[in-house]
Amino acid sequence: MNSGPNGAWFTCLPSLQTQVPCGTGRHTVRWEAGSLELSSHPDAEGELVLAALGGDKARCVDVAQAWARHADDLSVLAIGPRGPADQIAVDWDDVLAAEQAGSAVTGVPVLGAGRSKPTRLASQPGPTLARAGARQRQMQSEQLKAQRRRNDVLSLLALGYGFQVRLIGQVAAAHAARGGGEQAGSGPALVAAITGRLAPVAEEWLGIDPDQVVVSLHSGRSWGSSELTGYGADRRLRVSLPAGWLARVWACGLARVGRHLIVAVEQPGWPTARVLGLRAPGAKPEPLQVRADPDGPADVPHWEAYE
Amino acid sequence: MNRERAETYLRLLAEAALRDPALAPRSADAPFVTAPIVLTRAAWALTAVGALDLRTAEAILADAELAVATRHRPDEAVRSSVGPRLGPRRFAGGRPLARMSHLMPSWPALAPAPAPADTASPERPADGPDRYVPVGQMILFHDELISGELDLMAYAHTAAGARLTATWRTRDPLGARHHGVPPVDAFTLTDDRGKSYDLVFDTKGRPESTCDLTLRPDPPPGIGWLEITAPGERAVRVDLGRRAERPEPEISEISLSIGEHLLNRIAERLLALAADYRVDWHSRLASNPPAPAHRAQLAPAHRAQLAAPVTNLAAGLGATIGALEAAEVLSPLSPVPARLAALCASLGIGGHGIIAAPAPELPEPWLGMLTHYHRRKPETSPAGDGFAAVAVALPELEGIRLVLLGLHTCDGGTWMNALALGQLPGAHQGALGLDMAFPLSLWVRDGAGRWHAARPSGWYHEDGEAALTLRLTPPLTRSCAWIEVLATGQSAEVRATVPLCWGYPP
Numbered sequence: 001m002n003s004g005p006n007g008a009w010f011t012c013l014p015s016l017q018t019q020v021p022c023g024t025g026r027h028t029v030r031w032e033a034g035s036l037e038l039s040s041h042p043d044a045e046g047e048l049v050l051a052a053l054g055g056d057k058a059r060c061v062d063v064a065q066a067w068a069r070h071a072d073d074l075s076v077l078a079i080g081p082r083g084p085a086d087q088i089a090v091d092w093d094d095v096l097a098a099e100q101a102g103s104a105v106t107g108v109p110v111l112g113a114g115r116s117k118p119t120r121l122a123s124q125p126g127p128t129l130a131r132a133g134a135r136q137r138q139m140q141s142e143q144l145k146a147q148r149r150r151n152d153v154l155s156l157l158a159l160g161y162g163f164q165v166r167l168i169g170q171v172a173a174a175h176a177a178r179g180g181g182e183q184a185g186s187g188p189a190l191v192a193a194i195t196g197r198l199a200p201v202a203e204e205w206l207g208i209d210p211d212q213v214v215v216s217l218h219s220g221r222s223w224g225s226s227e228l229t230g231y232g233a234d235r236r237l238r239v240s241l242p243a244g245w246l247a248r249v250w251a252c253g254l255a256r257v258g259r260h261l262i263v264a265v266e267q268p269g270w271p272t273a274r275v276l277g278l279r280a281p282g283a284k285p286e287p288l289q290v291r292a293d294p295d296g297p298a299d300v301p302h303w304e305a306y307e
Numbered sequence: 308m309n310r311e312r313a314e315t316y317l318r319l320l321a322e323a324a325l326r327d328p329a330l331a332p333r334s335a336d337a338p339f340v341t342a343p344i345v346l347t348r349a350a351w352a353l354t355a356v357g358a359l360d361l362r363t364a365e366a367i368l369a370d371a372e373l374a375v376a377t378r379h380r381p382d383e384a385v386r387s388s389v390g391p392r393l394g395p396r397r398f399a400g401g402r403p404l405a406r407m408s409h410l411m412p413s414w415p416a417l418a419p420a421p422a423p424a425d426t427a428s429p430e431r432p433a434d435g436p437d438r439y440v441p442v443g444q445m446i447l448f449h450d451e452l453i454s455g456e457l458d459l460m461a462y463a464h465t466a467a468g469a470r471l472t473a474t475w476r477t478r479d480p481l482g483a484r485h486h487g488v489p490p491v492d493a494f495t496l497t498d499d500r501g502k503s504y505d506l507v508f509d510t511k512g513r514p515e516s517t518c519d520l521t522l523r524p525d526p527p528p529g530i531g532w533l534e535i536t537a538p539g540e541r542a543v544r545v546d547l548g549r550r551a552e553r554p555e556p557e558i559s560e561i562s563l564s565i566g567e568h569l570l571n572r573i574a575e576r577l578l579a580l581a582a583d584y585r586v587d588w589h590s591r592l593a594s595n596p597p598a599p600a601h602r603a604q605l606a607p608a609h610r611a612q613l614a615a616p617v618t619n620l621a622a623g624l625g626a627t628i629g630a631l632e633a634a635e636v637l638s639p640l641s642p643v644p645a646r647l648a649a650l651c652a653s654l655g656i657g658g659h660g661i662i663a664a665p666a667p668e669l670p671e672p673w674l675g676m677l678t679h680y681h682r683r684k685p686e687t688s689p690a691g692d693g694f695a696a697v698a699v700a701l702p703e704l705e706g707i708r709l710v711l712l713g714l715h716t717c718d719g720g721t722w723m724n725a726l727a728l729g730q731l732p733g734a735h736q737g738a739l740g741l742d743m744a745f746p747l748s749l750w751v752r753d754g755a756g757r758w759h760a761a762r763p764s765g766w767y768h769e770d771g772e773a774a775l776t777l778r779l780t781p782p783l784t785r786s787c788a789w790i791e792v793l794a795t796g797q798s799a800e801v802r803a804t805v806p807l808c809w810g811y812p813p
Contacts (some may be wrong), residue, residue: 078321078370079377088377150373157377188311192318196325210326 009173009244010034011268012252014292016162016299021092022059029060029159031166036064063159066152067167072174074186077193077246079153080168081161083200083255084300088164090157098154102147162299168193169251176244179219190243191215197246198239201255206281208237216240223264228281237281249275253300257290260305270301277305309635313358314367316633320346320626321371325378342371345660348623349630356565358634437728438464438528439710440547442471443696443810448489448537453477457489457520457537458694458810460713462547463726464528467770470521471506471545472712472724474694491520493538499531512767512774514722517715519774556803558702563797566637570628571670571748571795573620574643574650578676579760579780580617581654618658621651625660642666646673653677672750672793675758679781692717693786695807703729705746705796709775714790714807721782723751723761727773748795751779754787761792 010033017030027040038044038060048065051057070076081088156167172193175186194217199210206228218224218240226239241263249255254262260277263285267274271292276285289307296302324343350368353359442459449455455477462471475489491506498504507521536542563571628644631637637644649665650673651657669677694715701709707729714723727745749761764778786809794801 075366075370075373078318078367079374082325086378089379090377146369153373154377188314188318191315192322195319196322199322199326211323 007268008034009169009176009247009268010166010252012248012254012265012270012273012301013166013169014270014301016166018160018163020060020063020159023056027058027060029063031163034166034170036067038064059155063155066155070152070156070167071170073171074175074189074193075149075153076156076167076171077189077196080157080164082196084161084297085200088157088161090154092158095151095154095158099151102151160299165251165253165300169247172243172246172251173248176242176247186243187217190246191217194241194243194246194250197250197255198241201250201261202237202239205256205259205261206237208235212236214238218242223276223285226261226263226278226281239281251300253292254290254303257288257303258305260286260288262288272306273303308356308358309633310358313353313630313634314363316630317346317349317353317359317364317367320349320630321367321374324371325374342368342375344619345623345626346371349626352569352627353630353634355569356631356634356636358630358636437466437700438462438547439698439700439712440549441696441698441713441808442545442549443694443808444543444545445810446494446535446537446543447540448494449539450490450493451480453479453487453490454539455489457491458715459545460694460696460715460724461698462533462545463698463710463712464526465726465728465772467772468521468525470509470519472517472519474517474713474715474717476516488518490538495536496522497534498526500527502526504533509774511769512765512776513724514717514720514765514776514778516717517722517724517776553699553806554804556699556702556801559800559802561795561798561800563795564636564638564641565797566631566634567641567643568746568748568797569631570637570643570647573624573627574647574673575748575750575760575762577617577620577650577654577656578673579762580620582676582780617654618656621654621656621659623660624651625662628661628663646670650677672752672758672760675752675756676760676781679757693809695786695809697723697805697807699792699803699805701792701794701801701803704794704799704801707746709747709794711792711805716783716786719782721759721779722764723777723779725775725777727766727775728771745775746796749777750793750795752791752793753783753785754789755785757781757784759783 015030015032017028019026020029022040027038030037030039041047041058041060044061044064047055047058047061051061157164172190175190178186195213195215198215199213202208202213203210208228212235214236216238219242224240224242224245226237229236229238245263248265248268249262252265252268254265254273254275256262257275257277260279262275262277264276265273266276266287271294273290275288275290277288278285288305290303291306292301292303321342324346327343347368350359350364354361354364440462442461444459446457446459447455448457455475457473457475459471459473463469477487477489488508491508494506496504496506504522504524504526507523509519509521510517511519513519531546531548533545533547534542535545624647628637628647632639644661644663645666646669648659648661648663649667649669651659651661652665653669668674692715694713697711697713699711701711707727710726710728712724712726714721716722745763745766751759751761753759759779759781761777761779764776766773766775787807789804789806792801792803792805794803
């Protein structure tokens with residue numbers, strides 16, 4: 001899943017760590033080369049066995065499990081950040097509040113709201129009540145599943161921007177490895193995910209309205225294509241990119257370097273790499289040597305061309 | 308139909324909505340964050356036409372809701388007053404996210420489950436002994452506790468059984484209106500062959516004070532009459548040999564895409580809602596539309612005058628049209644979006660987002676209702692309480708054969724009682740009051756030429772038949788001698804002239 005012809009998608013990303021409230025303290029959770037490491041829980045599997053027997057599950061372990069559960073979840077792309085300016089305001093207090101709210105929920109939406117009649121002499125209440133009961137149980141089950149899913153996502157978002165971006169990369173890489181949406185039926189989600197992240201980059205690159213960016217999924221061996229069409233309200237930046245662009249380029253902070261829109265990574269690495277960049281729509285991509293700014297943000301590198 | 312483009316459109320709409328700075332909640336103490344209305348409307352439309360399955364639509368909306376919620380932190384003041392965080396509200400802890408199934412048509416979980424074997428009716432042939440007879444007779448009854456009348460509108464005998472469709476009213480011994488049911492178990496019922504029957508009272512699918520009285524056991528197909536004796540009254544003979552004299556229904560071929568059909572249904576709902584909420588059309592609308600600048604000045608006043616449900620229904624129409632076009636169930640050349648734009652303009656509704664320029668002409672029923680209301684006709688008194696004998700089976704449309712079984716006016720409303728035979732989805736009310744599970748558009752033109760939208764107000768589906776009640780908007784204002792029923796599907800429309808034989812309570 002993580003390896004491609006040019007190496008693993010995350011090769012341009014440095015390791016990253018954060019603090020997670022766990023038990024009575026705060027523990028370090030570290031991302032390294034596409035995996036989460038729990039240094040305070042060397043025997044996470046053993047802890048899971050104890051939790052299954054009725055013990056408390058450590059939040060760090062919970063987070064690592066959530067990460068694994070959502071490593072190919074397209075919802076991560078729909079909910080996660082579209083760029084550094086897209087601030088997601090979720091912290092551990094929010095996670096705790098949402099968990100408490102979820103556990104406090106005992107009822108489900110009132111059923112039916114059907115017409116009330118004084119009598120229904122011909123009705124057969126038995127099957128009707130059985131159907132209502134089955135439907136209520138189904139709704140409760142779905143609600144619990146939705147709550148767990150929401151709590152998972154909130155926990156992953158609470159890890160911070162660097163982790164959010166890496167999870168997006170993980171999900172995009174997983175789907176790129178499966179054919180980039182064509183076979184797996186994930187095309188619409190991937191098109192939307194790339195559009196949502198390319199549009200603000202294109203706005204900075206060309207000054208184009210983000211709503212005028214049109215993305216399609218590219219499935220060939222080349223990097224894709226780009227063109228600028230129309231004028232005024234009909235102006236469109238049409239870009240065709242593979243699903244892997246989200247992982248190898250965007251998640252690694254490489255979407256725009258200087259005046260170039262980066263469309264592919266030729267030789268991944270950190271702190272230096274070689275990429276392909278477009279100076280203008282429709283132009284032939286140029287190879288660029290880039291290096292991460294040592295004084296840049298710690299979560300996702302800021303890159304500069306140096307040749 | 309292009310399902311992939313449909314899903315892509317919805318997801319891109321969610322992306323665009325997330326970029327919209329106006330998306331931020333206006334108030335930090337709002338109960339919870341919800342997906343933008345354009346998104347929910349587009350999702351609903353795509354689900355209604357079958358371009359998107361319900362689970363995918365719900366998942367997209369749930370993600371959109373969570374995406375919005377995670378980007379908007381409540382104000383500090385509000386947060387501190389309620390505890391550590393407004394997590395329960397902000398992240399909708401107490402409710403399912405984006406639960407849309409109750410709004411959606413054709414949701415399998417809502418379909419009636421098959422009846423258990425011990426109560427199920429036996430498998431019936433597709434061609435039953437269908438027989439429909441207008442009745443128009445009143446059965447009076449009284450005992451020591453209750454008195455009243457049962458107004459028989461029609462007799463129908465189908466594969467599912469024989470029943471009389473009736474309205475009733477009851478009074479207590481002091482003469483006050485009573486909400487009890489008629490004591491039909493004390494009625495005696497015999498046919499011309501001397502066979503006795505019980506009557507089973509049922510209101511499923513019918514409005515208040517309307518019922519179906521099923522005959523048990525099922526009578527043979529050719530009975531000539533029924534004699535009904537109610538407590539304290541003489542026997543009343545119901546002639547089942549009566550035949551309604553009426554012209555044959557006219558069938559015309561048409562070709563509507565499912566997207567156009569949906570938009571037409573939305574337009575009808577808009578017209579009906581505007582009538583229900585007594586929108587003051589007259590004061591706002593001149594014969595010529597006001598200039599844009601003038602409209603902008605008047606817009607706030609207009610909005611204040613319009614009832615919220617009317618403007619809510621129109622919200623997101625542009626996105627709905629875009630979604631249908633993306634799904635390739637609505638041609639970009641279709642005239643229907645322009646008609647909707649014209650309708651919204653006539654109602655003074657803005658914010659609908661329809662790009663098409665208003666059409667110069669509208670369909671006759673729409674124009675009829677608009678004209679009627681522009682002349683302040685809403686103030687016209689509805690017809691008094693009454694019932695009319697009707698029994699008309701319309702030709703099959705969209706796999707459904709509609710049988711009209713009586714029309715009655717009561718408490719200012721007009722209802723047409725019907726039976727729908729065929730394969731009907733199990734869902735009932737859809738979003739926006741649009742019952743898309745019922746695939747026909749129905750209009751009624753009365754003897755004075757006025758048009759009335761006929762929308763399902765209730766139905767109950769059982770044994771391949773649905774007891775269906777259609778509510779007429781606006782209600783009839785007089786007891787006309789006939790009505791013309793216009794039923795439209797996607798591929799054909801039927802016009803049927805239906806004579807009404809009115810019966811009146813004493």
